Amino acid sequence: MxxxxxxxxxxxxxxxxxxTVGHINAISLLVAFLSVAVHAGVQSRLNPRPAPLLSFAILVLPLLLGMTLLANAPGVLIVGLGAAAAGLYAKAPKELDSPLPSRSPAPSAAFSTSPARVPPLPALSTFRAHMLLMTILAILAVDFPVFxxxxxxxxxxxxxxxxxxxxxxxxxxxxxxxxxxxxxxxxxxxxxxxxxxxxxxxxxxxxxxxxxxxxxxxxxxxxxxxxxxxxxxxxxxxxxxxxxxxxxxxxxxxxxxxxxxxxxxxxxxxxxxxxxxxxxxxxxxxxxxxxxxxxxxxxxxxxxxxxxxxxxxxxxxxxxxxxxxxxxxxxxxxxxxxxxxxxxxxxxxxxxxxxxxxxxxxxxxxxxxxxxxxxxxxxxxxxxxxxxxxxxxxxxxERYDPTSGLKRSPGAGAGAKAxxxxxxxxxxxxxxxNGLALFLLANLLTGAINLTTQTMYASNTKAMVILTAYAGVVCWVAWAV
Structure with a gap:
């Protein structure tokens, strides 16, 4: 070099x-919350399994825009995502074709002595992945003036x-x-x-x-x-x-x-x-x-x-x-x-x-x-x-069960909605x-792009094309492995 x-x-x-703390919260926390809210609205109101490209557009692009082109105008993203989330929330939840089993375990199973298996917590999984995604986007974006x-x-x-x-x-x-x-x-x-x-x-x-x-x-x-x-x-x-x-x-x-x-x-x-x-x-x-x-x-x-x-x-x-x-x-x-x-x-x-x-x-x-x-x-x-x-x-x-002292979900009997x-x-x-592997891949891609492109002199258009392609490659690898 x-x-x-x-x-x-x-x-x-x-x-x-x-x-400032407020600015950082707006472009990261608030944008992340609202993008996940839009995706949750799509999952619960339209399609439980959105297409990968739609998920990429909802979950990844707002984060990228929030730290680049719209970093100094986060209100545009916040209003747009907020309106979409509110519109989806106003729709009635989509009924599934067949009832799903309750997520709450029976009291007998709750106190089982069998080895514990860690159940996935959706909020925790979303948190970890979104934090990793923001890091992956930022480590390359920082090398461009658009950041x-x-x-x-x-x-x-x-x-x-x-x-x-x-x-x-x-x-x-x-x-x-x-x-x-x-x-x-x-x-x-x-x-x-x-x-x-x-x-x-x-x-x-x-x-x-x-x-x-x-x-x-x-x-x-x-x-x-x-x-x-x-x-x-x-x-x-x-x-x-x-x-x-x-x-x-x-x-x-x-x-x-x-x-x-x-x-x-x-x-x-x-x-x-x-x-x-x-x-x-x-x-x-x-x-x-x-x-x-x-x-x-x-x-x-x-x-x-x-x-x-x-x-x-x-x-x-x-x-x-x-x-x-x-x-x-x-x-x-x-x-x-x-x-x-x-x-x-x-x-x-x-x-x-x-x-x-x-x-x-x-x-x-x-x-x-x-x-x-x-x-x-x-x-x-x-x-x-x-x-x-x-x-x-x-x-x-859920309703409170005075016998067990636990909150219980109603059984999915005949006619029950799911x-x-x-x-x-x-x-x-x-x-x-595959968090660590993706973080390593992101570091390798960041190094390769910086060794082949003078990023600090790139126009905003060129920067956004490279960053979007980079994000797409990382997400595609995540899907593929």
Whole structure:
């Protein structure tokens, strides 16, 4: 790659200060909610299995437009998607040809001692896939001028779409890490060393990907933004190390500690190390003279990412809105409790930001306490939104059974009507199923496009053609594998 272009490209993504929380919420959360609402309306009112191209148009293109051409005019997307969702919601739900069985297990099955199988939660699948999809779109879009600079990663302080995207990826991975506990609560009390070795073995391929990426970047003179993670460190390495650290919390959680407050405590420890321990000054001013200092951002941010990764344990362990797998799930109760957590995280975030607890502002570079709280608030809001959409478009006709103390769905007897049940869009399920492989593919495609195209000089038309084709390839692969 031409050295002058490489320098220009590095400057193109450097020294940025970000946008506002409201703007980011509008172009990502609100657009994502409304696109899923439109798709849910199609599923429940028109066709339970929309065509792949229609799903792509509803679920992918609005996200892409929201971070590119319409990033500074999100109202156009919000009004258009909102009107479509409202129009679909006003239609009567489509009756199916034959009744479907109830999703609620019988009381006897609810307390079965057979090994737990993790049932798919549509809202959770939608959340994870949409977060991954936004990340996949953004990592290439940021290289084009059509992607506003205020949405790219901030140099040190500030909020941006890509900054929250990094934390959201870690947050979503943390939710998955709670699955062994949901399957078997005694997993928390199992000996720690074997669990650490097991998690480390699973993380080894990701570490390998991180090292391969380092070699490729150095070997091809690919543009680097060193202040993101360091000279050799990258996101793959962070993603591999954090789960190993998480296992160390298991003995504390097993003793009944509140997971939510443990996450806050870890975040406060990170903040104390930054401000009192001087790590913030080390990150900002220390020369890159040693291997440690060359990768100071990645290393110093690890404990903060550990806190981000721990927050979803709230939704998968003892103090959670998601009930144990041995009990029936009540989506309305789940949404209510998620609402409480949403208020808690946003309140803590704005308090920390008002009192400048993290220094000047939110910092993804150092993963300070305001950043941790922001990621927790943002992603809990996303989870709440997807649960609310399921309740709105796929209501469960339940009544309270005083005998069992559970909510039971009416039996599907003769003449009973059957409607589409909540499920994640098939496209998002496909993305969710092969998340890491698709993320790797997206990184490879991003590298190939940047090595063959001078993206920072591309017109908006050329950029949108490339980005749409890129999104289409990733989604096609998700469907195909």
């Amino acid at each position: 031409d050295s002058a272009y490489k320098a220009d490209k590095e400057a193109f993504v450097s020294g940025l200060t970000g946008s 506003p600079r205020e949405l790219a990663k901030c140099e040190t302080y500030g909020v941006s779409l890509m900054d929250v995207g990094v934390g959201s990826f870690v947050f979503a991975a943390g939710i998955v890490s709670a699955l062994p506990i949901l399957k078997d609560p005694t997993y928390l009390r199992a000996p720690t060393p074997p669990k650490v070795l097991s998690v480390a073995r699973k993380a080894a391929p990701i570490i390998a990907l991180g090292l391969v990426r380092v070699a490729l970047v150095k070997g091809t003179e690919y543009p680097e933004h060193v202040t993101e993670y360091g000279v050799h460190w990258n996101f793959f390495i962070t993603l591999a190390v954090v789960p190993v650290l998480q296992v160390l919390l298991h003995p504390v959680i097993a003793r009944g500690a509140s997971v939510s407050w443990l996450a806050v405590l870890v975040g406060m420890t990170q903040q104390a190390l930054l401000t009192v321990g001087g790590l913030d000054r080390y990150v900002l001013y220390a020369p890159r003279a040693t291997l440690l200092s060359q990768n100071k951002e990645g290393i110093v941010s690890l404990l903060g990412m550990y806190a981000v990764y721990s927050v979803p344990y709230v939704y998968g362990t003892n103090d959670k809105p998601l009930p144990p797998l041995s009990l029936p799930r009540e989506d309305d109760k789940t949404a209510t409790e998620l609402f409480g957590y949403t208020l808690l995280w946003w309140a803590l975030f704005y308090i920390a930001r008002y009192f400048k607890v993290g220094g000047q502002d939110v910092s993804r570079r150092m993963v300070n306490l305001p950043y941790i709280l922001w990621v927790a608030a943002y992603n809990t809001t996303a989870l709440l939104g997807y649960f609310a959409l399921d309740l709105l478009f796929f209501p469960r006709l 409607y589409a049940q909540a499920r994640a869009p098939a496209l998002l399920e496909a993305i969710n199923k």
